[in-house]
């Protein structure tokens with residue numbers, strides 16, 4: 001971890017946890033080992049022989065799971081004739097989207113970065129037990145400091161799925177992406193922005209934030225400005241995915257209420273799982289939030 005990030009842990013001699021890390025840890029100080037212990041004891045899985053299907057229940061931490069990741073990947077328009085592309089997953093979570101891309105395109109190298117170290121540790125544990133020649137690489141890093149970890153013009157493309165609202169300075173992230181991405185790199189972004197209904201305050205908890213301290217959600221105009229104002233990226237496509245998100249959340253809420261339901265993501269989001277997805281669905285419905293799929297190109 002860089003000095004800049006470390007400095008944010010300390011205020012007047014007191015150790016301060018970043019609210020975002022607190023949120024994703026669900027209050028556990030041994031998140032990764034607890035998670036593995038439950039996979040082994042509750043699910044009876046052999047941790048040395050995990051299959052991708054064992055992980056698919058919980059490793060896509062966004063609305064719409066696999067289907068959304070497929071849309072994001074398709075927007076990268078990866079050229080089939082270029083066989084050595086390196087693609088960055090910004091905020092890779094438990095690694096589901098990165099594994100999905102790496103398995104769909106064995107010729108593409110995927111690198112995921114995430115700020116929450118237990119997710120990176122778990123992603124690497126999963127890698128060590130999964131079979132496959134093209135497993136993604138996972139790095140513990142703040143996406144606002146990409147240039148500390150990667151040389152300029154490393155990536156042929158990048159994507160970010162349900163992360164922007166957690167990032168303190170989207171402008172800094174975009175600036176950093178501008179450094180580590182090659183010219184003409186496409187960046188597809190599936191995210192949540194503040195919607196047109198500005199009278200009502202946000203309702204927490206949400207799947208990605210326990211309260212305002214871990215939520216840095218921008219409205220659409222500020223989001224667009226953060227991406228394009230410095231001139232290194234141009235927006236080439238904007239899709240409103242709110243209706244799709246509401247329908248996916250309707251299905252998720254229904255499934256979670258079924259007797260004996262196996263709610264994989266409940267394990268990741270903790271006891272308030274249902275309240276979190278209901279709150280998100282309501283805010284998509286009443287216009288406080290919008291789900292977007294945008295594509296930017298490095299100029």
Ligand SMILES: C[S@@+](CC[C@H](N)C(=O)[O-])C[C@H]1O[C@@H](n2cnc3c(N)ncnc32)[C@H](O)[C@@H]1O
Pocket residue numbers: 020024059060061062090091092093094095096097113114115116119141142143144160161162163166167168207208
């Ligand atoms: C809702 S999860 C989405 C994870 C993954 N993209 C997926 O869709 O499965 C948001 C992720 O963003 C990560 N994140 C938040 N702020 C970050 C930052 N500044 N740098 C890197 N990762 C960050 C969190 O740790 C978390 O894993």
